[in-house]
Amino acid sequence: MTGLLEVRGLNVVFDGFRAVTDLDFSVAAGELRFVIGPNGAGKTTLIDVITGRTRPASGSVRFDGHELVGQREHRIVRMGIGRTFQTSVVFEELTVGENLDLAAQFRRPLVSLLRRRRAYPDDVVAVLDTTGLGELVDQPAGVLSHGQRQWLEIGMLMVQQPRLLLLDEPVAGMSREERERTGVLLREVAQTHTVVVVEHDMEFLRRFATVVTVLHEGRLLCQGTVAEVQADPRVQEVYLGRARKEAVDVDG
Numbered sequence: 001m002t003g004l005l006e007v008r009g010l011n012v013v014f015d016g017f018r019a020v021t022d023l024d025f026s027v028a029a030g031e032l033r034f035v036i037g038p039n040g041a042g043k044t045t046l047i048d049v050i051t052g053r054t055r056p057a058s059g060s061v062r063f064d065g066h067e068l069v070g071q072r073e074h075r076i077v078r079m080g081i082g083r084t085f086q087t088s089v090v091f092e093e094l095t096v097g098e099n100l101d102l103a104a105q106f107r108r109p110l111v112s113l114l115r116r117r118r119a120y121p122d123d124v125v126a127v128l129d130t131t132g133l134g135e136l137v138d139q140p141a142g143v144l145s146h147g148q149r150q151w152l153e154i155g156m157l158m159v160q161q162p163r164l165l166l167l168d169e170p171v172a173g174m175s176r177e178e179r180e181r182t183g184v185l186l187r188e189v190a191q192t193h194t195v196v197v198v199e200h201d202m203e204f205l206r207r208f209a210t211v212v213t214v215l216h217e218g219r220l221l222c223q224g225t226v227a228e229v230q231a232d233p234r235v236q237e238v239y240l241g242r243a244r245k246e247a248v249d250v251d252g
């Protein structure tokens with residue numbers, strides 16, 4: 001079966017440093033896929049290549065059969081791929097509703113921007129509901145908690161109606177309760193979208209992941225269910241071996 005996203009033979013080199021090596025990675029339509037790996041494994045680089053931010057040395061990235069390598073970032077967004085960043089991109093002075101409305105303009109004709117509207121359009125209202133931000137619609141985004149801000153960013157992607165969402169560490173820095181709510185939100189988003197989540201938090205994975213892809217030093221280490229991946233000696237070595245080494249280093 002051909003995936004919605006098909007990465008084949010990907011190599012990314014930064015000034016002679018191989019950040020990604022011979023990577024094959026595919027995601028089927030409708031999947032909620034998690035990608036993990038220690039620092040420097042190449043997770044963000046993979047997202048950067050898919051979204052056209054970084055150009056690979058070689059390899060192909062096909063989305064619904066269309067080659068993405070060589071396409072400009074804005075073209076790839078228009079093809080239906082949306083991403084979040086590790087750093088926030090909301091407008092702090094604008095309200096939650098205005099941020100969503102602005103993001104949604106992406107799909108609307110310019111004339112609708114000029115038309116004065118009394119209420120938010122249906123797609124914005126629907127996303128306010130999904131993200132649980134309805135009560136905060138008139139609050140400036142600057143007052144949101146860290147978790148609420150992440151949900152707003154996911155909402156800002158959803159109103160752009162992408163087919164594929166790429167989320168870079170969505171639960172980093174969140175409280176336990178916020179992580180739980182984010183997991184539930186991701187499951188809901190995945191009902192209607194294909195979602196790839198880069199995440200470190202093992203507890204979160206155990207709770208919400210089905211298929212997990214593990215990267216290490218720019219290569220695919222293994223792939224499977226959370227239980228399979230956790231039981232894989234190579235994964236244990238990469239995570240626990242590293243922890244042991246750090247402990248030894250600290251102890252001198």
Ligand SMILES: Nc1ncnc2c1ncn2[C@@H]1O[C@H](COP(=O)(O)OP(=O)(O)OP(=O)(O)O)[C@@H](O)[C@H]1O
Pocket residue numbers: 014015017018019037038039040041042043044045046
């Ligand atoms: N623009 C760049 N120039 C040079 N090296 C880079 C660049 N971007 C990434 N790298 C290097 O490529 C490797 C992979 O980085 P990447 O950010 O993809 O890892 P990651 O798995 O997302 O790690 P983290 O969990 O720390 O975010 C790292 O060694 C990083 O230092």
